[in-house]
Amino acid sequence: MLKGKSLVNIDDVATDDIFEIFKLASEYKKKVSKGEVLSELNGKIMATLFFEPSTRTRLSFESAMHRLGGSVITVSEAKSSSASKGETIADTIRMASSYSDIVVMRHPMEGAARLASEFSSVPVLNGGDGSGQHPTQTILDLFTIWEKFGRIEGLNVSLVGDLKYGRTVHSLIKALSRFENAINLISPEILQMPEHVLSGIKNQQNIRKISNLEDVLNRSDVFYVTRIQKERFVDMNDYAKVIGSYSFDLATVSRMKESAIIMHPLPRVDEINPEVDSDKRALYFTQASNGVFVRMAIISMILGVR
Amino acid sequence: MLKGKSLVNIDDVATDDIFEIFKLASEYKKKVSKGEVLSELNGKIMATLFFEPSTRTRLSFESAMHRLGGSVITVSEAKSSSASKGETIADTIRMASSYSDIVVMRHPMEGAARLASEFSSVPVLNGGDGSGQHPTQTILDLFTIWEKFGRIEGLNVSLVGDLKYGRTVHSLIKALSRFENAINLISPEILQMPEHVLSGIKNQQNIRKISNLEDVLNRSDVFYVTRIQKERFVDMNDYAKVIGSYSFDLATVSRMKESAIIMHPLPRVDEINPEVDSDKRALYFTQASNGVFVRMAIISMILGVR
Amino acid sequence: MLKGKSLVNIDDVATDDIFEIFKLASEYKKKVSKGEVLSELNGKIMATLFFEPSTRTRLSFESAMHRLGGSVITVSEAKSSSASKGETIADTIRMASSYSDIVVMRHPMEGAARLASEFSSVPVLNGGDGSGQHPTQTILDLFTIWEKFGRIEGLNVSLVGDLKYGRTVHSLIKALSRFENAINLISPEILQMPEHVLSGIKNQQNIRKISNLEDVLNRSDVFYVTRIQKERFVDMNDYAKVIGSYSFDLATVSRMKESAIIMHPLPRVDEINPEVDSDKRALYFTQASNGVFVRMAIISMILGVR
Secondary structure, three states: OOOOOOEOOHHHOOHHHHHHHHHHHHHHHHHHHOOOOOOOOOOOEEEEEEOOOOHHHHHHHHHHHHHOOOEEEEEOOHHHOHHHHOOOHHHHHHHHHHOOOEEEEEEOOOOHHHHHHHHOOOOEEEEEEOOOOOHHHHHHHHHHHHHHHOOOOOOEEEEEOOOOOOHHHHHHHHHHOOOOOEEEEEOOHHHOOOHHHHOOOOOHHHEEEOOOHHHOOOOOOEEEEOOOOHHHOOOHHHHHHHHHHHOEOHHHHHOOOOOOEEEOOOOOOOOEOHHHOOOOOEOHHHHHHHHHHHHHHHHHHHOOOO | OOOOOOEOOHHHOOHHHHHHHHHHHHHHHHHHHOOOOOOOOOOOEEEEEEOOOOHHHHHHHHHHHHHOOOEEEEEOOHHHOHHHHOOOHHHHHHHHHHOOOEEEEEEOOOOHHHHHHHHOOOOEEEEEEOOOOOHHHHHHHHHHHHHHHOOOOOOEEEEEOOOOOOHHHHHHHHHHOOOOOEEEEEOOHHHOOOHHHHOOOOOHHHEEEOOOHHHOOOOOOEEEEOOOOHHHOOOHHHHHHHHHHHOEOHHHHHOOOOOOEEEOOOOOOOOEOHHHOOOOOEOHHHHHHHHHHHHHHHHHHHOOOO | OOOOOOEOOHHHOOHHHHHHHHHHHHHHHHHHHOOOOOOOOOOOEEEEEEOOOOHHHHHHHHHHHHHOOOEEEEEOOHHHOHHHHOOOHHHHHHHHHHOOOEEEEEEOOOOHHHHHHHHOOOOEEEEEEOOOOOHHHHHHHHHHHHHHHOOOOOOEEEEEOOOOOOHHHHHHHHHHOOOOOEEEEEOOHHHOOOHHHHOOOOOHHHEEEOOOOHHHHOOOOEEEEOOOOHHHOOOHHHHHHHHHHHOEOHHHHHOOOOOOEEEOOOOOOOOEOHHHOOOOOEOHHHHHHHHHHHHHHHHHHHOOOO
């Protein structure tokens, strides 16, 4: 039951609720693609409160709200607003929540969403809080896998690239580990999955560090690739080497299983060559558009219309 | 009759209209809290044109418009827009008004709203013009008092803090002085109510300068506290002293009447300790949320649907 | 047939479609002025993606979408968004188009809109791409002439001011030259219509360079005046001289035909004296407001509801 609740951390979402979201997201996806006009959130208002810019996340939430017939009020640069007059997060969220029925908040500081949910008079959706959580991203990642394979267990999943700073893979590995999945970690030495993430995971025996992408290329069902940020490297030669060995092109893809899928939270830079885009295994654009349907499901369940 | 008119200055609003607004705001408050979907402004468009940022005011107006079923187009940083190409306020407002049915304008320059209303083809709502007016704020302040006491006369009202730069108290004292109210002015020496404001008020005999908050603490019905801006002080020691004697904590509040209320236009910084928030006399968050209902009433009366 | 198509370049729009747009824009203008509530785009979403600010264009498109009952998601400063993380236009437009039913894009780079239309999954409307095209502006210019004269041929049209950098006049002269119109070019030496624009025009014999505005003042039906940007001039004395001879005041206007019209894409600075505004020949504000109705027509034809 998500009704009336805030969504701060993927760990708080029961497995049953995740599957409930999948079903409803599927239903919405069908309806939207048929051009059906939905009106279940007529009269409802979402406030999107972004203390750091994230156009992709903001637009996806706003699109979801509009698709359901709701309205949106937006602060895309919350930093330059009341906060700059010395207002606390508590007071800012009280304001936003008194003008709306649901608040989406993005904040550079880990824990900000939890704090906000304690002072808000309406449910808060965490749209990413620093190195913390981004639960709707995790659910849309899982949905994309589920939609393709019909399940989110019994799969061989490779997480590739920046596993150290990539917030999405931290949540995803925890969520996938609720089920029986073989998980491969493939990253440059300096960008490995942090111990504090790994130590919180049960079913450790299913997780393996792989030094060479080639070793799992023809075995994995899912390749979840993350953006490797240039600014993490002091030496640009190191960056060039890393990008060389962790990027996907058609040659790489041709050695994968026919049924495999490639995912990426986007934006991508050099990790996936655009020549891959037209391969049927390239699922990252579908994944992004799934975000709208998954968020529609979450919003309508929380607002209690479904 | 507000129909078709601009709202630039609280002094232009007849007392009858103020009570009309109260009644309609009350009605909307009940309807929204019951989750009723209103559609009286379907098809209507509000343009919010903010030449200086004011997230709180903007979101409150936009929320009001959406609650009534209307749409919103927004320029949250009008400074960086056409104005920067040398366009006059007159031409900018002509543009905005030709795209909408009602315009909300915020501008750093006193008199800007009056000017705009002369060139606009649709009604203009003044969302604050420099040290000038912010009439919807005044009406929501009055509404909050009226909702609590059932009247806006025969009350003992203390205005506390920065009475010099605090635009809201300038309008509020004028509005309260239309009726028989005892008004106490309590501020540090350097932040006193300006003479030009006082001289414009009738019923001067009801206004008293009070040097010590303690003197009225157990007698006032309304404490209207304003933000004391650090940047007004050259010497931070002065600021510390002032904040010390003009801030509210639970000890202060415990000496008030049970029926008293504490108001604040928000954002607050150090003037009211968060420990006060849960006291039933703390009405500033209610006051903020009332802004939406009061603005709903004003918009629908001006657009002639009510 | 505009249904399902992108609108990148005015040259791609068939003459029949232009007249179709005129008729529908006229119909919408009547309906909106009567206060009719339209709902043909309920459930549809427009994404406005502005890589450079253009408040006027953005608000006009957004107003059009709202008047039709649709919703809008906005990136008013796309530069500071994903693009800054190194994302290509192709990927950014894929994102925006996966969240919406139609995308309006403004970009400082010529050709950006064409590129975007190739990667978008929904129709793209070019809201201006650098020194390139701004087709909806051209259509609203033509519509304003058509509405006034009942035709867009057999007219004497003077293009006045900055004909070198003024993108709107480049498209307008091409569009007007599809029909038999006498076209006068009146500009300072350094701001003449570029050869590359002229060479692409058929019916060259109908185009004449005029050195003196006075020569056509009592003969032209349409004066299309453009903004002369101070920053184009090295020497401010040159600017002053130019503005002196190319600006319109009441004395200028009094020598025009009674039936003539003055147009301007706005914002204007010193080219047209505000004293002209109340003359019935001043049509630039009507022209601006026509933008909404023309865009309503274009959007609904492209989205296939009309």
